[in-house]
Amino acid sequence: MTQKISLTRYLVEQQRVDGRIPPQLRLLIEVVARACKRVSQAVNKGALGGVLGTAGSENVQGEVQKKLDIIANEVLIEANEWGGHLAAMASEEMDGIYVVPNRYPQGEYLLLFDPLDGSSNIDVNVSIGTIFSVLRKPAGDAGVEEKDFLQPGKCQVAAGYCVYGPQTTLVLTVGDGVAMFTLDREQGSFVLIEENVRIPADTKEFAINMSNMRHWDAPVRRYIDECLEGQDGPRGKNFNMRWIASMVADVHRILTRGGIFMYPWDKREPDKPGKLRLMYEANPMAWLVEQAGGAATNGHERILDIQPGKLHERVSVILGSKNEVERVTAYHRDAEARQPAA
Ligand code: P6P
Numbered sequence: 012m013t014q015k016i017s018l019t020r021y022l023v024e025q026q027r028v029d030g031r032i033p034p035q036l037r038l039l040i041e042v043v044a045r046a047c048k049r050v051s052q053a054v055n056k057g058a059l060g061g062v063l064g065t066a067g068s069e070n071v072q073g074e075v076q077k078k079l080d081i082i083a084n085e086v087l088i089e090a091n092e093w094g095g096h097l098a099a100m101a102s103e104e105m106d107g108i109y110v111v112p113n114r115y116p117q118g119e120y121l122l123l124f125d126p127l128d129g130s131s132n133i134d135v136n137v138s139i140g141t142i143f144s145v146l147r148k149p150a151g152d153a154g155v156e157e158k159d160f161l162q163p164g165k166c167q168v169a170a171g172y173c174v175y176g177p178q179t180t181l182v183l184t185v186g187d188g189v190a191m192f193t194l195d196r197e198q199g200s201f202v203l204i205e206e207n208v209r210i211p212a213d214t215k216e217f218a219i220n221m222s223n224m225r226h227w228d229a230p231v232r233r234y235i236d237e238c239l240e241g242q243d244g245p246r247g248k249n250f251n252m253r254w255i256a257s258m259v260a261d262v263h264r265i266l267t268r269g270g271i272f273m274y275p276w277d278k279r280e281p282d283k284p285g286k287l288r289l290m291y292e293a294n295p296m297a298w299l300v301e302q303a304g305g306a307a308t309n310g311h312e313r314i315l316d317i318q319p320g321k322l323h324e325r326v327s328v329i330l331g332s333k334n335e336v337e338r339v340t341a342y343h344r345d346a347e348a349r350q351p352a353a
Contacts, residue, residue, distance in 0.1 A: 018044055018181065018192050018201040031185045032169075035096040039120055039145060040169060044181055044201055046090035047141050047173035048194060050083045050127070054139065054175045063134050071106040071323055072288075079133050080104055083126035083141060097122055098148040098155040101322055103291055108157050108322070120168070121146040121160055123291040128172075129257025138176035140259025144295040145169040157322055164294030164315035171295065174259045180204070182266065184302040189266065210305035211269035214332040216251045218261045218272040226277035230310065230342035258287065262296050262330070266303055271331035273339070275310060284309070285327035289319055293326045306336035310343040 016024075022040060026032040032040070053062055066076045084104040091097055092109075095116035100109045103125040111117055122145055129139040145168050149159050171183035179194040181201050189208035192201035217238055224232070238250040253270070255261050261272050274287050287293050297307030297314035307314045307330035317326065329339050 015195070015198075016203040018203070021190060021192070021203050021206070025185065025187070029187065031187055035118055036120065036145070036169060036185070038094055039091070039096045039118075039122065040171075040183065040185075042090050042094055042096070043087070043122070043124075043143055043171075044173070044192075046087045047179070047181060048199070048201075049086050049090070050079075050141055051173070051175050051179040051194065053082055053086075054079060054127075054133070057136070070104050072103065076104065077127070077130045077133055080127050080130050087122075087124055087126050087141070091122060094118070096120055099159075100124070101157075101160050101290065102126055103128075103288060103323070108155070108160060110155055117155075119148050121148050121155070123160065125288070125291045128259050128292065129255070132255070132257050137255065137257060138174055138260040138263075139257050140172050140174040140263075142172045142259060142292055142295050143170065144291055144298075160290065160322055161319040163318050164289075164297055167294060167298050167315075170298045172259050172262070172299075174263045176260060176263075180263070182208075182263065182299060184299050186298075186302065189299055189303045191266075208266050208303045210266060210300065210303045210332055212304070212333045214269040214271060214335055215248055216253060216268075216270040217335075218253050218255075218265070218270060218331075220254055220256070220274070221252070223277050223279070226279050227275060228277070228310075228343075228346070230339065230346045231273065231275045233342050234339045258292060258296065262300070265305070265331045266299065269332045271335040271339070272328065274328045276327040283325055285325050287326060287328050289314070289317060289324050289326040290322060293328050296328075297330060300330045304333065305331050306333045306340075307331075308336060308340045310340060311347075 022037045062078050066078045066081050068076045093115045096118040098117050101123045124143040146162050169185045173181045181192045191205040193204050195202045237245050241249040293314050300307050309327040
């Protein structure tokens with residue numbers, strides 16, 4: 012029987028190989044994984060745990076908060092604040108940063124998370140997940156402020172998500188490829204199932220919310236129209252479509268079998284670059300996808316190169332199979348080149 016490799020053993024052995032996972036970062040990842048186990052248990056209870064439905068409040072995004080959004084946020088805060096590995100945390104569900112209280116030791120890492128992504132799917136029993144991103148606190152003994160979080164995605168030292176679906180699976184990168192771990196509920200530990208995830212460069216499957224088609228910019232419209240023309244059109248092949256409306260689930264499918272995911276800018280709110288948040292949705296997912304051989308842009312530049320201006324800023328997201336992302340990005344460049352000089 013093949014030996015089961017736990018998350019802890021994987022992290023310890025990775026540290027021996029190239030020192031990418033110093034003890035404090037290993038502790039951080041294990042604490043986040045334990046918190047995700049607790050969130051998974053709460054999600055799995057559903058109505059039996061009295062955790063469905065809305066909390067009667069809105070988050071900083073102006074979105075109605077689900078009870079589980081708040082529960083997941085509290086679980087992650089409580090699990091991480093005392094360990095001494097963090098200086099502060101930031102969450103989709105909190106307006107400002109959460110500085111580790113003085114009664115606990117301060118660490119060198121900053122943790123950002125979307126505690127429960129896709130929460131509109133909670134009440135209808137569709138996969139949801141937790142997304143997390145880890146940065147280093149800038150050097151210096153001064154305290155920690157929001158501006159310390161405003162680092163481009165290429166500065167991440169760890170990133171991942173936990174998808175709460177038919178399996179509870181943790182997906183992680185520390186910059187040396189992507190590994191997947193499924194929760195063995197009998198043992199209560201995450202077990203390695205794949206340690207070299209690769210996204211095929213080509214695909215026949217796109218993920219986008221088609222109901223927004225009339226609002227898209229020309230390059231996105233051109234790309235999807237060509238996919239819909241199928242084998243008789245310029246692509247010479249038929250495409251399939253998936254849209255789970257849970258980024259974690261859509262990205263997990265792409266990491267597992269390829270595909271392209273798009274939540275582009277659209278003209279409904281022209282001043283908003285996109286719907287998804289840069290710091291704790293797009294950046295961690297972009298790094299995972301790139302580490303698995305895929306690509307991630309906002310239509311114009313690599314997502315990981317974007318210099319954040321605000322903690323909760325949004326971004327247009329095009330990610331997945333490298334050749335498809337490059338095609339959509341090239342269509343944006345073609346459109347820009349045709350624009351009359353300003
Ligand atoms: P729409 C979930 O609310 C989310 O932030 C992502 O997980 C998901 O990809 C997207 O929004 C779905 O948006 O407009 O299709 O409901």
